[in-house]
Amino acid sequence: MEKIVVREKEEPPSAERSERSGSDNDEKPPSTGIAVQAINPAIQGHQQALSNSYLLKTPKSIKISIPPHHQGIVGKKTLEFKKKYFPGVTRFEWNDWRWQLKHRITSAAGLSRFMTLWDQEIEAMTGDGKQFPVSITPFYVSLIAGSMPDYPLRMSVVPTCSELVVSPLDRIDPLEEHHDSPCDGLVHRYPDRVLFLATDFCSTYCRYCTRSRIVGRDDHFMSTIDRWEKAVAYIEEHTEVRDVLISGGDPLTLSTERLEWLISRIRRIQHVEIIRMGTKAPVVLPQRITKQLCAMLKKYHPLLMSIHFTHPDELTPETVEACGRLADAGIPLGSQTVLLKGVNDSVDVMKKLMQGLLKARVKPYYLYQCDPVVGTSHFRTTVEKGIEIISGLQGHTTGYAVPTFVVDAPGGGGKIPVYANRVAGRQGSDLLLTNYEGKVYSYPDPEGRLGSM
Numbered sequence: 001m002e003k004i005v006v007r008e009k010e011e012p013p014s015a016e017r018s019e020r021s022g023s024d025n026d027e028k029p030p031s032t033g034i035a036v037q038a039i040n041p042a043i044q045g046h047q048q049a050l051s052n053s054y055l056l057k058t059p060k061s062i063k064i065s066i067p068p069h070h071q072g073i074v075g076k077k078t079l080e081f082k083k084k085y086f087p088g089v090t091r092f093e094w095n096d097w098r099w100q101l102k103h104r105i106t107s108a109a110g111l112s113r114f115m116t117l118w119d120q121e122i123e124a125m126t127g128d129g130k131q132f133p134v135s136i137t138p139f140y141v142s143l144i145a146g147s148m149p150d151y152p153l154r155m156s157v158v159p160t161c162s163e164l165v166v167s168p169l170d171r172i173d174p175l176e177e178h179h180d181s182p183c184d185g186l187v188h189r190y191p192d193r194v195l196f197l198a199t200d201f202c203s204t205y206c207r208y209c210t211r212s213r214i215v216g217r218d219d220h221f222m223s224t225i226d227r228w229e230k231a232v233a234y235i236e237e238h239t240e241v242r243d244v245l246i247s248g249g250d251p252l253t254l255s256t257e258r259l260e261w262l263i264s265r266i267r268r269i270q271h272v273e274i275i276r277m278g279t280k281a282p283v284v285l286p287q288r289i290t291k292q293l294c295a296m297l298k299k300y301h302p303l304l305m306s307i308h309f310t311h312p313d314e315l316t317p318e319t320v321e322a323c324g325r326l327a328d329a330g331i332p333l334g335s336q337t338v339l340l341k342g343v344n345d346s347v348d349v350m351k352k353l354m355q356g357l358l359k360a361r362v363k364p365y366y367l368y369q370c371d372p373v374v375g376t377s378h379f380r381t382t383v384e385k386g387i388e389i390i391s392g393l394q395g396h397t398t399g400y401a402v403p404t405f406v407v408d409a410p411g412g413g414g415k416i417p418v419y420a421n422r423v424a425g426r427q428g429s430d431l432l433l434t435n436y437e438g439k440v441y442s443y444p445d446p447e448g449r450l451g452s453m
């Protein structure tokens, strides 16, 4: 019997890279065809679907199209959007993160193609008082297309005039990161760890961004090797730094080569034990989580990732697949969520998000009280709201699904966990505690003083 092998065609070497130009070729495009040669019996996966008789009729190389599942998953809603608004774009192009970056929607005119904009939104994007740039990937636009202005995902990325209101409590740099920056793009606040701001760029800008003073601004360009070298030199000199958090901006908007340069450089520092990354890419640009990226990241373990999620509707098939790919690369995944009025400030929404995250193999990590950043007062809830949400989760669902609620103290005090008070008092040698149902139980604690007046 004739032996058959199906293998991908070879691709030419990739060209010079530029992560924002769409010309970065760190990942090979899929071959437009598959060379089939009669030499080996191994036929795997989708290739098995081809009938042997068909192959045997074609002893020389033939071209076959790549089945859709080999071109990346596209959710139903997004697929319909793509067909309607980008009919000439192939699924391969759509699933190419560079194509997504190149076609970001950045203006009211661009957005109005996909939804009826509210006057408040148009004014925020076109008026003189414009605060913070707009950028949304076509993928994320597919999730908000045709929505109403109060749709949570839309509220999180499309500005309104509320953003132009500056409350007396607002601060440009509420966490005063600037004061703890020994060099440009590095924040050393806590004793054993630093924040490395690798870039000022994000594929999609959140309207409540804590670092809106830096990200998306043309006057900053943070991802230069020269600047990175200075920050790396600082880490090398400070042997107490055992943990480096690479964030930005979104570091996963950098090309894989640039990112690997940075990660490998940090990994070479002996006293750095762990590397963490902060990103929203799996949510707004899930196409970025390629096998090649994961293969690169897994070389630098222990490496952890915090993913920025806002709402359960962000748990699209694309995002869940991207998280699975990262998890399969051995990267522990945690979530970070900002509590936002009108977006996710209810127990039901938060429970759905946290439970969905666990299913997507992401451990809910932090729920943040919204920082008092300029132009975000309309998003801020009371601190009680956060406690109410955590109390509505704790005991009511899996403990793993309960994040830690924190207030990042304005003025540079760092993250302060805030909990519901479960101590109901003391009765003799018993400590009285309130459970998740509001019932009081006693615990024998004869030597304790907690709960005493």
Ligand code: SF4
Residues within 6 Å of the ligand: 201, 202, 204, 205, 206, 208, 209, 210, 211, 212, 215, 248, 249, 250, 279, 280, 308
């Ligand atoms: S992803 Fe993070 S850094 Fe980028 S705009 Fe959103 S909050 Fe800011």
